[in-house]
Amino acid sequence: MDGFLKIAPDIPHIAAGAWITLTLTAVAMTIGIVSGLVLVFVRSSRIPILSQAAVGWIEFFLLTPPLIHIIWAYYVLPIVTGWRLDAITVCAIALSASVGAHMAEVFRAGLQSIPKTQHRAAEVLGLSVIDKYRFIILPQTLRVILAPSTNVLVSLLKDTSLAAVIGLGEILHRAEVAASSNFLFLEILTFVAVLYAALNYPLIVLARKLEERSRQGFVSV
Amino acid sequence: MKEDARKKPFVSLRGVHKRFGDLLVLRGVDLQVAQGEVVVLIGRSGSGKSTLLNCVALLEQIEAGTIEVDGAVVGAGPADETALAPKTRRREVAAEIGMVFQSFNLFPHLTVLQNITLAPRRVRGVSSRNAEILALELLDRVGLREKANEYPVKLSGGQQQRVAIARALAMNPKVMLFDEVTSALDPELVGEVLKVMRQLAEEGMTMLVVTHEMRFAREVADRVIFMDQGVIVEDSAPSRIFTNPSTDEAARFLRVLMDAEAVE
Numbered sequence: 001m002d003g004f005l006k007i008a009p010d011i012p013h014i015a016a017g018a019w020i021t022l023t024l025t026a027v028a029m030t031i032g033i034v035s036g037l038v039l040v041f042v043r044s045s046r047i048p049i050l051s052q053a054a055v056g057w058i059e060f061f062l063l064t065p066p067l068i069h070i071i072w073a074y075y076v077l078p079i080v081t082g083w084r085l086d087a088i089t090v091c092a093i094a095l096s097a098s099v100g101a102h103m104a105e106v107f108r109a110g111l112q113s114i115p116k117t118q119h120r121a122a123e124v125l126g127l128s129v130i131d132k133y134r135f136i137i138l139p140q141t142l143r144v145i146l147a148p149s150t151n152v153l154v155s156l157l158k159d160t161s162l163a164a165v166i167g168l169g170e171i172l173h174r175a176e177v178a179a180s181s182n183f184l185f186l187e188i189l190t191f192v193a194v195l196y197a198a199l200n201y202p203l204i205v206l207a208r209k210l211e212e213r214s215r216q217g218f219v220s221v
Numbered sequence: 222m223k224e225d226a227r228k229k230p231f232v233s234l235r236g237v238h239k240r241f242g243d244l245l246v247l248r249g250v251d252l253q254v255a256q257g258e259v260v261v262l263i264g265r266s267g268s269g270k271s272t273l274l275n276c277v278a279l280l281e282q283i284e285a286g287t288i289e290v291d292g293a294v295v296g297a298g299p300a301d302e303t304a305l306a307p308k309t310r311r312r313e314v315a316a317e318i319g320m321v322f323q324s325f326n327l328f329p330h331l332t333v334l335q336n337i338t339l340a341p342r343r344v345r346g347v348s349s350r351n352a353e354i355l356a357l358e359l360l361d362r363v364g365l366r367e368k369a370n371e372y373p374v375k376l377s378g379g380q381q382q383r384v385a386i387a388r389a390l391a392m393n394p395k396v397m398l399f400d401e402v403t404s405a406l407d408p409e410l411v412g413e414v415l416k417v418m419r420q421l422a423e424e425g426m427t428m429l430v431v432t433h434e435m436r437f438a439r440e441v442a443d444r445v446i447f448m449d450q451g452v453i454v455e456d457s458a459p460s461r462i463f464t465n466p467s468t469d470e471a472a473r474f475l476r477v478l479m480d481a482e483a484v485e
Contacts, residue, residue, distance in 0.1 A: 117322060117324055117326045118326060118328065120280055120322070120326065121322065121326035121327075121328070122328075123280060124278050124280060124318070124319075124320040124389075125316075125339070125340035125344065125388070125389075125392060126312070126315055126316035126340060126344040126392065127339075127340060127343060127344060128343075128344075131343045131344075135328075135331075135339055135343070136328055139330050140328075140329070140330050143330070
C-alpha cells in the first residue's frame with residue numbers, strides 16, 4: 001500500500017497525458033467514421049476494381065495489428081519515401097485507418113440488418129434513392145450500429161496506448177517514464193489501468209442511454 | 222362509363238416473363254384490368270401471384286413482355302425496351318401505384334402520422350400542414366385518427382395494416398395492389414382490414430388483390446383469376462369460378478379452400 005502513496009507526485013503528470021489520449025481518440029474516431037462510410041459506399045460500387053480495392057483495404061486493416069502500422073509509418077516510411085511525420089500524426093493516421101476498416105464493417109452489417117421490405121415499402125411510395133436512405137434506411141441503421149460503434153470507440157481509446165512505443169507523451173508513455181525512474185511499475189501501471197477505465201466508463205454509460213432512447217418505436221423481434 | 226373504360230385497360234400485361242435464377246416464376250402472363258375493376262388473384266403459394274403484383278408495382282425487372290399502366294409502358298423485357306415510356310413519365314406512373322404488403326412494412330422509427338405524410342411531402346412536394354390534414358382525413362377513413370402520434374409497434378396488426386392502406390392512399394393512387402394483406406393477421410383482426418378494402422372498392426378504386434379470403438373474392442371482386450405455375454389458368458366472374466370452374470386445377474384448389482373455410 002505504501003507504493004501507492006509514493007506514486008502520488010507522478011499522478012498529475014501522467015493524468016495530464018489524458019488530453020493527448022482523448023485528442024487522438026476524437027481525431028481517429030471522426031476520420032474513421034467518415035472513411036468507414038466512404039469505404040462502404042465504394043465497396044457497393046458496381047465497378048469491380050473499386051469494390052475489390054475497398055474490400056482489400058478493409059481486410060488489410062482488419063487483419064493486421066495497428067501497432068505494426070504505427071511502427072511501420074514511423075520508422076519505415078521515412079526510409080522508403082523520405083517523409084518524416086511526427087509521432088502524433090503517425091498515430092492519428094494509423095488508428096484512423098484501423099477504425100475506418102472496423103466502422104466500414106459496422107456500417108455494412110447495420111445496413112444489411114434493415115429488412116428488404118423496408119426498401120420496397122419506400123420504393124413503392126415513389127421515394128428517390130437519396131430520400132429512401134435519408135428518411136428510412138439510415139435512421140434505422142443508426143440505432144442498430146450504436147452498440148457496435150461504441151465498442152469500436154472504447155477499443156480505440158485503449159489502443160491509443162500503442163502510441164507509447166514511438167514516444168508520444170500520452171498516458172502510458174508518461175507512466176513508463178515515471179516508473180523507470182522510481183521502479184514502482186506495479187503501482188503506476190495499476191493506476192494507468194484505472195485511469196483508462198475511468199475515461200471509457202462514461203462512453204459506455206452514454207451508449208446505453210442512447211440505446212434505450214432509440215428503442216422507442218421499435219418492434220422487438 | 223365503366224363499359225367505356227373497359228375498352229381501354231388501365232393496367233395491361235402482355236407476355237410477362239419473370240425468373241429468379243433458374244426458376245421461371247411467370248411464364249407469359251396476359252392480363253387486362255379496366256379502371257374501377259376489382260380483380261382478385263388466387264392460386265397456390267409459388268404460383269406467381271405475388272411476383273405478378275411486384276412486377277406491376279415496378280419492384281421487379283421483367284425478362285420479357287410489357288407492362289402498361291395508365292397508357293404508359295412502365296415495364297418491359299430487354300426485347301421491348303424501346304417501347305418504354307420516358308423515365309420521368311415512368312416515375313409519375315410509379316407514384317400512381319399504391320401497394321400494401323402482407324407484413325405491413327410500416328416505418329418503425331416514424332409515428333403513424335409521419336409514415337403517412339413522408340411520401341406526399343417528399344415526392345409530391347405537399348406542404349407539411351396540408352400533408353397532415355390529408356393524413357388525418359385518411360386516418361379518419363380507416364378509423365385510426367386517435368393513433369396519429371403513436372409508433373407502429375404500439376398498434377395491433379390490423380391497425381398497422383389499416384395505417385399501411387392510409388399511407389398508400391395518401392399518394393392518391395389510381396390503382397391499389399394488395400398482397401395477402403390479411404394473411405399475417407389474427408383471425409379476429411381480418412374483418413377490419415377487409416372492411417376498409419371493401420369501402421375502397423365501392424368508391425371505384427381499381428384494385429388487384431392477392432388473397433385467400435374467398436368471401437371477399439365472391440362478394441367484392443369483378444373478376445377472379447386463378448394462377449398456376451406462372452400462368453393464368455382461369456379468368457372469370459366470381460359467380461362462375463366458385464360454382465362452375467372450367468379447369469380441374471381451379472376446381473381442386475377451390476375445393477380445398479372451401480373445406481378449410483367450412484371448418485372455420
